[in-house]
Amino acid sequence: MTSVKAGKAAPVLTLAMSGDPSDRTEGHGKRWVEDGVPHIDVRGLEPPQPMVAIMRVLEGPERVESLVAHLDREPIYLFPELDERGWAHEILAREPGAVRLAIRRRP
Amino acid sequence: MTLATTVLAGAKDRVLPPSIPFRYFGAAVLFHPALWLLVLIGAPETVGFSGGTGLSLAALHILTLGVLATTAMGAALQLLPVATRQAMPAHWPARLGFWLLVPGTLMVGHGMATATGWAMALGGAMAATALAMLGVLIAINLMRARDLGLVAAHGQVAILSLFALLVLGLLLVFNFAHGFLPDHRAVARTHLILAGYGFMGMFVAGFSQILVPMFALAASPDRTLGRAGLWLAVLALALGVAGALSAVGALVIAAIVAGLAATAAHVTAMARVMRKRMRKRLGLSFVMIRVAWVLLPLSLVIGLLDQLGLMGERGGTLFVFVLFAGWLLTMLLGVLQRILPFLATMHPAGDGGRMPTLSQLTAEGPLKVATICHLAALAVSTAGIATGQELVLRLGAGVGLAGAIAFAVFAAPIFWRLMRRRSRASNPENQTSG
Numbered sequence: 001m002t003s004v005k006a007g008k009a010a011p012v013l014t015l016a017m018s019g020d021p022s023d024r025t026e027g028h029g030k031r032w033v034e035d036g037v038p039h040i041d042v043r044g045l046e047p048p049q050p051m052v053a054i055m056r057v058l059e060g061p062e063r064v065e066s067l068v069a070h071l072d073r074e075p076i077y078l079f080p081e082l083d084e085r086g087w088a089h090e091i092l093a094r095e096p097g098a099v100r101l102a103i104r105r106r107p
Numbered sequence: 108m109t110l111a112t113t114v115l116a117g118a119k120d121r122v123l124p125p126s127i128p129f130r131y132f133g134a135a136v137l138f139h140p141a142l143w144l145l146v147l148i149g150a151p152e153t154v155g156f157s158g159g160t161g162l163s164l165a166a167l168h169i170l171t172l173g174v175l176a177t178t179a180m181g182a183a184l185q186l187l188p189v190a191t192r193q194a195m196p197a198h199w200p201a202r203l204g205f206w207l208l209v210p211g212t213l214m215v216g217h218g219m220a221t222a223t224g225w226a227m228a229l230g231g232a233m234a235a236t237a238l239a240m241l242g243v244l245i246a247i248n249l250m251r252a253r254d255l256g257l258v259a260a261h262g263q264v265a266i267l268s269l270f271a272l273l274v275l276g277l278l279l280v281f282n283f284a285h286g287f288l289p290d291h292r293a294v295a296r297t298h299l300i301l302a303g304y305g306f307m308g309m310f311v312a313g314f315s316q317i318l319v320p321m322f323a324l325a326a327s328p329d330r331t332l333g334r335a336g337l338w339l340a341v342l343a344l345a346l347g348v349a350g351a352l353s354a355v356g357a358l359v360i361a362a363i364v365a366g367l368a369a370t371a372a373h374v375t376a377m378a379r380v381m382r383k384r385m386r387k388r389l390g391l392s393f394v395m396i397r398v399a400w401v402l403l404p405l406s407l408v409i410g411l412l413d414q415l416g417l418m419g420e421r422g423g424t425l426f427v428f429v430l431f432a433g434w435l436l437t438m439l440l441g442v443l444q445r446i447l448p449f450l451a452t453m454h455p456a457g458d459g460g461r462m463p464t465l466s467q468l469t470a471e472g473p474l475k476v477a478t479i480c481h482l483a484a485l486a487v488s489t490a491g492i493a494t495g496q497e498l499v500l501r502l503g504a505g506v507g508l509a510g511a512i513a514f515a516v517f518a519a520p521i522f523w524r525l526m527r528r529r530s531r532a533s534n535p536e537n538q539t540s541g
Binding site for chain 2: 080
């Protein structure tokens with residue numbers, strides 16, 4: 001597992017992780033940075049861990065402003081949480097078994 | 108089309124039309140005050156209850172069929188297709204099930220309250236048909252689940268218990284008129300164990316594996332503890348059924364001990380989830396859920412003391428009250444007050460498509476009254492039953508009734524919003540309900 005450094009406003013690049021599938025940690029998902037935007041892959045996790053893993057990044061100490069989440073289903077129970085906590089969300093791509101969701105902090 | 112409706116349109120093969128789960132939740136909200144009203148009216152009978160038809164039996168079945176089973180079915184129909192990623196094979200059994208279950212429950216309640224055999228038989232057959240249909244629907248969905256081992260296993264035990272308790276329930280109903288069972292009480296005890304700890308208990312334990320971490324934003328419960336809890340519960344159920352049917356006290360005691368061990372595993376797993384949660388302010392729903400976690404082992408301890416002859420003549424009534432009105436009702440009210448706004452946010456009101464937030468849909472005032480009244484009603488009613496004081500039980504039931512009305516006041520705007528959505532959604536593209 002590549003750990004995510006906790007800290008004050010950590011630059012997202014410090015969260016960069018390898019693409020090694022062994023990075024997948026049950027309950028946390030795999031994380032990396034692409035074009036300066038943090039990504040998290042929570043495919044294969046049991047409900048409700050995708051939601052928890054995503055909220056852990058959004059509400060964690062890194063203070064991210066945006067996140068792209070890779071899921072294997074539309075996280076319909078995540079949306080009320082995001083709305084409640086001031087996060088906007090948009091589905092970027094949807095295929096059978098794969099959904100890409102963009103999340104950004106509302107101004 | 109708004110983002111919200113885009114999302115739901117994409118998921119609509121899995122999310123049932125909101126009218127289906129919410130009709131079950133609506134029935135539960137309405138049967139809830141009816142339960143306390145029956146306890147209020149039937150208090151003199153309840154404090155001296157020794158079996159047979161009457162208001163106490165009617166109240167118990169309004170609670171189990173009208174509040175607990177409807178809530179469980181609504182939650183299963185809404186949550187399972189999403190959790191298992193498997194659409195329900197058909198929607199019509201869920202709709203038909205409601206129209207059999209609710210009138211059937213009313214008829215069972217009427218039949219039991221007035222000792223009317225045909226009403227009990229017809230109502231019982233309707234309710235049993237509904238629950239069997241819904242059970243099959245849920246069982247098919249669980250069998251197709253690929254990645255929900257522990258939840259699916261709990262669900263399968265719950266559904267098996269449901270089928271067994273339905274058969275026994277029908278036997279009991281027809282036995283009131285024809286008297287063919289050699290030991291009515293033994294079958295009634297088995298029916299009760301399967302209903303409380305088998306069907307509802309396993310259902311609650313299974314769904315807690317998903318709902319508690321989802322509500323608290325925490326890691327999933329420990330799988331080893333979860334598996335231990337499951338197998339101990341299965342052992343407890345098997346021993347309990349054998350003990351109740353054979354009237355062998357040692358088997359019942361062994362069942363309760365296994366049940367306490369299963370409870371310890373379950374509650375420990377849940378406590379660990381809570382310790383690692385991200386959401387610090389959990390709200391009133393978790394006050395109820397935490398109290399329920401205490402009432403579950405308390406019900407077993409009362410059952411054990413009663414079995415050992417240490418609870419006096421009202422031990423059996425107290426056990427039934429703490430099991431159904433205590434543990435299960437408290438747990439499901441806690442879940443319902445969290446899940447109703449949560450599910451409603453998934454369905455825009457049709458007035459522009461903007462999703463309301465959870466806090467906009469949670470009326471804190473009525474919820475606070477409902478929670479305080481429910482917990483006070485449990486304490487006072489328990490004291491009334493334990494001491495045989497009819498007036499104390501009436502007071503508890505009155506407070507419970509006030510709490511149930513407050514809960515309905517909390518739920519009403521949510522249902523109103525969904526009904527308004529149905530009537531306003533004129534553009535087919537914005538509709539997600541079928």
